[in-house]
Amino acid sequence: MPRMPFALLCLLLSAPAFAHPPVVAVDVGHTLAAPGATSARGRSEFDFNRDLAREVAAALIARGIAAHLVNVDGQIASLRDRPKAVPEADFFLSIHHDSVSEHELTPWTWQGTAQSYSDAYAGHSLFVSQNNPAPAASLTCASAIGARLQRMGFVPTDKNARRRAWADRANTVHWYDNLIVLYRTTKPAVLFEAGVIKHRDEELLLRDPVRQRRMADGIATGVAACLQVMPSAGSAR
Ligand SMILES: [Zn+2]
Secondary structure, three states: OOOOOOHHHHHHHOOOOOOOOOOEEEEEEEOOOOOOOOOOOOOOHHHHHHHHHHHHHHHHHHHEEEEEEEEEEEEEEOOOOHOOOOOOOEEEEEEEEEOOOHOOOOEEEEEEEEEEOOOOOOOOEEEEOOOOOOOOHHHHHHHHHHHHHOOOOEEEEEEHHOOOOEEEEEOEEEOOOOOHHHHHOOOOOEEEEEOOOHHHHHHHHHOOOHHHHHHHHHHHHHEEEEEEOOOOOOEEE
């Protein structure tokens, strides 16, 4: 029986998708002390971010990707420290939920508490930075995530086009060059806004665990696709 070249044997025995598992850092946006926006019903953005980030990490792991949650305890206040939490990561994904400006809000009462809402905008959007060391790879990943979500029926928002230039309009990706978490890193990075938690109907959708899992599945499919074409990801280490 002829001897099989060692490299070929390795290829045949490896997982079909990646020779070595790529590593992805999934960042929970904001902190317990400064939890970001507040939903129409008074829930903190940090809680939304943590729920979805956990689902995204699980969906990545199910695809053979080594996903590491960053700031799941809500204690990493420094945005510079977040990419450093997983130095071996091939890709950094920060999970957020969107809001609107103060002047766009309408007061209402929810279960006896004074809250505020805006039903003007709903939907997800994505951000990349031209100051990231790998802006093209970052954009490829953001576009892949956005394309997959829209193909699954998730409807994006153009609300952020009012202030942020399009990087990929078809897939709802914007340039946001000075976001520290996107450029104080050595790896491609994307910030994902899952939806507008000040929108009363969308808030309920964003709290639905079944929908969270479905959205996470779409995000993970997009990440897996972009890692396949990222030359450094999953290479021998
Ligand atoms: Zn946020």
